[in-house]
Amino acid sequence: MSETLMEVKHLKKYFDTPKGMLHAVDDVTFSIGKGKTMGVVGESGCGKSTLGRTLIHLYESTDGQIIFKGEDITHVGKHKMHKLREQMQIIFQDPFASLNPRMTVEETIREPLELTGKFKKGELQDETDRIMEMVGMDERLRYAYPHELDGGRRQRVGIGRALALNPAFVVCDEPVSALDVSIQAQVLNLLQDLQEKSGVTYMFVTHDLSVVKHISDNICVMYLGQLVETTTSKELFENPRHPYTKALLSAIPSVDIHNKKERIILQGEIVSPIEPKPGCRFAARCPYAAEKCREPQKLQEISRDHFVSCCRLGEIN
Amino acid sequence: MNANKKGTPFIEVKNLTVHYTSEGKVIHAVNNVSFSLEKGETLGLVGETGAGKTTIAKSILRILPEPPAQVDGGEILLEGKNILALSNDDMRKIRGRKISMIFQDPMTALNPVMRIGNQIAEGIALHEKVSGKAAEEKAKKMLEMVGIPGSRYRDYPHQFSGGMKQRVVIAMALACSPDLLLADEPTTALDVTIQAQVLDIIKNLQQELNTAMIMITHDLGIVAEVCDNVAVVYAGEVVEYGSREEIFDHPWHPYTVGLFGSLPDINSDVERLSPIAGMPPDPSNLPEGCAFAPRCPYAAAECRKAAVELKSLGGTHICRCIRQMEAVQAPGAGHN
DSSP states (O other): OOOEEEEEEEEEEEEEEEEEEEEEEEEEEEEETTEEEOOOOOOOSSSHHHHHHTTSSOOOOEEEEEEEEEEOOSOOOHHHEEEEEHTEEEOSOOHHSSSOOSSHHHHHHHHHHHTTTOOOHHHHHHHHHHHHHTTTGGGGGGGGGGGGSSSHHHHHHHHHHHHOOOOOOEEEEEETTSSHHHHHHHHHHHHHHHHHHOOOOOEEHHHHHHHHHHOOOOOEEETTEEEEEEHHHHHHHHHHOOOEEEEEEHHSSSOSSSOOOOOOOSSOOOOOOBBSSSTTTGGGGGGOGGGGGOOOOOOOEEEEEEOOTTTTTTHHH | OOOOTTTOOOOEHHHHHHHHETEEEEEEEEEEEEEEEOOOOOOEEETTTTHHHHHHHHHTTTOOOOTEEEEEEEEEEETTTGGGGHHHHHHHHHHHTTTTEEOOOOOHSSSSTHHHHHHHHHHHHHOOOOOOOHHHHHHHHHHHHHOGGGGGOOOEEEEGGHHHHHHHHHHHHHOOOSSEEEESSSTSSSSSHHHHHHHHHHHHHHHTOOEEEEESOOOHHHHHHOOOOEEEEEEEEOOOOHHHHHHHSSOOOOOHHHHHHOOOOTTTTSSOOOOOOOOOOTTSSSSSSSGGGGOOTTGGGGGGSOOOEEEEEEETTHHHHHHHHHHHHHHTOOOO
């Protein structure tokens, strides 16, 4: 086991909506090793993006604890947060919406360097050039504006900006979902190369299971705000235990045309995360749901590093 | 319906060429595309954003915005009859009845101020010339077929989730039992468990009604699941065509091979993906010769000289590449 960089204990994030409290992240506990990639998967509305944003204080958590480099950062002041920002960054899904349309590639990448005040004038330009080269931006695009770039290059700028200050932890929020497969592969390789070089830790949020398997060391599976299963990437795909994980994995269309796998087609609709009833939220669609699923579920360690939140495990596997 | 004489495919697209004019530039969206399809079969059109997949589908349904689009040539033969030559009135009778389309984004494909039941019944009343009552009955039946209770007939689109809206769109497209269904990325906006549900529904209905289907997608996994034949489209051209087995077991064109290499595969462990270098070409400024040559690891001088013809590889497998022998023998190419 490597050293732990980020630890989350019973984290909750609720949003107050006109219809009641929306439980976006509900009692989530896990930790991420230094230099590793934690994948977070789940379907839209499961709270995976909210989780990422809460970790780096883009949202204030409702309850629970966030421990970063051994220090409790659940509640920190503005000044301290400003310092922490250098170490915690985010790459957004839609690089068009997240880049300032009035700033050139160079300005966008240089801005975080200027803000830290760590660089002298001459160094600033060298550092900007270094980052542009690092993310594979052509010299000729130095003065280009976001609207002149295609999705893949825009995302490279987003990555450059996020990694400019050599952060320890980066949340990648669906960074390749908006890209075509051939460009997606280029960006995934870039992220992996950068991790090898700098030892940065990623939390990789995505709905794409083949991408998450490819890039992650460990994976958290979420369903409507709850963490249903977490383990290593290998173990999750070889030995999924939670009924939702099983259905999710079986639903991935596979390019292997000769070995058709058994599909689990789920019935029923996703329940609302607003003022949810206690108990397992997947129960409404779960083929194995029973009376005791309506009681609050506990995350249990079923083997080393493999945690599942399901009370019917013993009976269904 | 069974008028298919031997030798006349159910639908045949011949040398279809379409361009758009935008800000004085000519964008060559579809270049000389040909394929054919029988009833009950599914053809997958695979390619990246801007490859011209949706333009091909819209040409078949004749719903291209003209201008800026213009069909420059080619024929689309439905049971031997060129529908590009039909009058607008005659075409209207075909749309929804013989050919219908499932659009990519269910949020924009539905009228937000019309009850979903009425949106389905509208097409039925128009094509089947039945009373409003009978159309409503049938629309309810269609809703139930896609797993939505008939009691939700009077609901509006905003009262449904994304997956349910897409099922409404599917019900609408299939309401008049079309002979040809154009499915344009029907599950791209959906979550994977819902995608599995929706693909299941489409496949079952297609088998029940013996519909021919053109499935437009960028997802090779979906192609593997539902398609009989595959056409790989790059820069408005079919670069490779064949049965599912031919394409998945023996991909020939370097672009097809590149697509497979770019894909993180759930069944294997690779450290790094092998992406295709570079970007798709600007369709207003296509390179001379093979459009893929600038990105192709096997490109030679001859590739850049003249347009490349489709060549047969045996069976139904055809490919637009003059260097394919070298390409396939290169390490890392192919699947075995």
